[in-house]
Amino acid sequence: MTLETGHLSPYISFTRHQWSELRAAVPMTLTEHDLVQLRGIHDELSLDEVRDIYLPLSRLLNLYVKARQRRSKVIEQFLGTEPAHVPYVISIAGSVAVGKSTTARILQALLDRWPEHPKVELVTTDGFLYPNAELDARGMMKKKGFPQSYDMRRLVNFVADIKAGAKSVSAPVYSHHIYDIVPDAEKRVEQPDILILEGLNVLQSGMDYPHDPHHVFVSDFVDFAIYVDADEHLLKQWYVERFLRFRKGAFADPTCYFHHYAALSEEESVNIAGQIWDEINYPNLKTNILPTRERASLILTKGGAHAVEQVKLRK
Numbered sequence: 018m019t020l021e022t023g024h025l026s027p028y029i030s031f032t033r034h035q036w037s038e039l040r041a042a043v044p045m046t047l048t049e050h051d052l053v054q055l056r057g058i059h060d061e062l063s064l065d066e067v068r069d070i071y072l073p074l075s076r077l078l079n080l081y082v083k084a085r086q087r088r089s090k091v092i093e094q095f096l097g098t099e100p101a102h103v104p105y106v107i108s109i110a111g112s113v114a115v116g117k118s119t120t121a122r123i124l125q126a127l128l129d130r131w132p133e134h135p136k137v138e139l140v141t142t143d144g145f146l147y148p149n150a151e152l153d154a155r156g157m158m159k160k161k162g163f164p165q166s167y168d169m170r171r172l173v174n175f176v177a178d179i180k181a182g183a184k185s186v187s188a189p190v191y192s193h194h195i196y197d198i199v200p201d202a203e204k205r206v207e208q209p210d211i212l213i214l215e216g217l218n219v220l221q222s223g224m225d226y227p228h229d230p231h232h233v234f235v236s237d238f239v240d241f242a243i244y245v246d247a248d249e250h251l252l253k254q255w256y257v258e259r260f261l262r263f264r265k266g267a268f269a270d271p272t273c274y275f276h277h278y279a280a281l282s283e284e285e286s287v288n289i290a291g292q293i294w295d296e297i298n299y300p301n302l303k304t305n306i307l308p309t310r311e312r313a314s315l316i317l318t319k320g321g322a323h324a325v326e327q328v329k330l331r332k
């Protein structure tokens with residue numbers, strides 16, 4: 018463990034080995050039930066990864082949630098108010114294809130195994146993208162994922178309502194299959210104990226939205242923010258590999274937005290995916306996502322095969 022660049026860095030930095038040892042304080046074996054849950058998330062997910070990286074993280078989060086609950090009790094005692102149900106909000110940021118949604122699902126499965134069995138809800142911010150018709154009308158179809166493609170005010174209101182203890186809050190739903198917002202669909206969030214909010218924009222603030230300046234940010238309602246990081250060459254590789262996997266599966270369905278790509282050769286598909294990466298996702302990463310990394314409470318840096326090599330925890 019090192020205090021990065023001395024006392025000036027806001028982070029404590031851990032190698033993979035140092036971090037993995039932090040689970041030793043509590044025996045953390047996985048039960049058959051856990052294994053079945055985790056296998057369902059991803060067939061290539063390595064259990065070493067779960068044990069070394071995500072179990073210590075789940076232990077840390079458990080401590081943070083309990084500390085937060087104690088703090089809320091103090092405030093209630095001071096004010097003489099009734100206990101309110103305030104969900105703990107964890108955000109997960111990072112590039113497209115870095116593994117945000119996989120990380121979110123692993124954490125959801127691990128948090129679920131705590132003795133208290135908290136209700137853990139997962140929401141992705143893509144539901145707050147403007148529908149294609151609107152993006153198209155504004156000439157922004159090639160800007161999906163950029164700040165101006167989101168209804169950020171609606172997202173901030175959504176998280177604020179949840180944090181205010183609202184009984185039921187609804188979010189719009191995005192489908193990667195139709196590559197658009199699903200008309201009339203909604204995701205209802207009803208007072209979870211923990212909300213995991215995943216999306217490339219969750220660490221962005223008002224200054225990232227000069228076209229729509231706002232003064233209350235998603236981060237104002239987030240208790241613990243995680244940024245998943247990786248070298249840009251790996252990110253492109255993972256993006257292309259995911260595209261190729263979709264080409265073999267989902268693209269075959271005529272209702273899929275990318276159905277016309279199903280007939281492409283492997284080489285052509287690699288080129289198309291590379292082009293989408295170079296023209297949309299990479300510029301977005303450089304301009305709008307990477308600059309928010311150091312706002313996170315925790316940074317997970319992955320190497321090849323999605324193995325986390327370094328962990329940085331805000332002091």
Ligand SMILES: Nc1ncnc2c1ncn2[C@@H]1O[C@H](COP(=O)(O)OP(=O)(O)O)[C@@H](O)[C@H]1O
Binds near residue numbers: 061062066114120322
């Ligand atoms: N821990 C992991 N182990 C193996 N593969 C992973 C892991 N995390 C992500 N992947 C793979 O990397 C690609 C991107 O992951 P995904 O969670 O879809 O990213 P994001 O939500 O950031 O766009 C997917 O093909 C996914 O299967």
Ligand SMILES: CC(C)(COP(=O)(O)O)[C@@H](O)C(=O)NCCC(=O)O
Binds near residue numbers: 143161215218293298
């Ligand atoms: C939908 C996304 C913007 C990610 O949204 P998020 O859930 O991170 O808010 C991204 O996956 C995407 O579709 N980008 C556009 C370019 C592309 O097709 O990859």
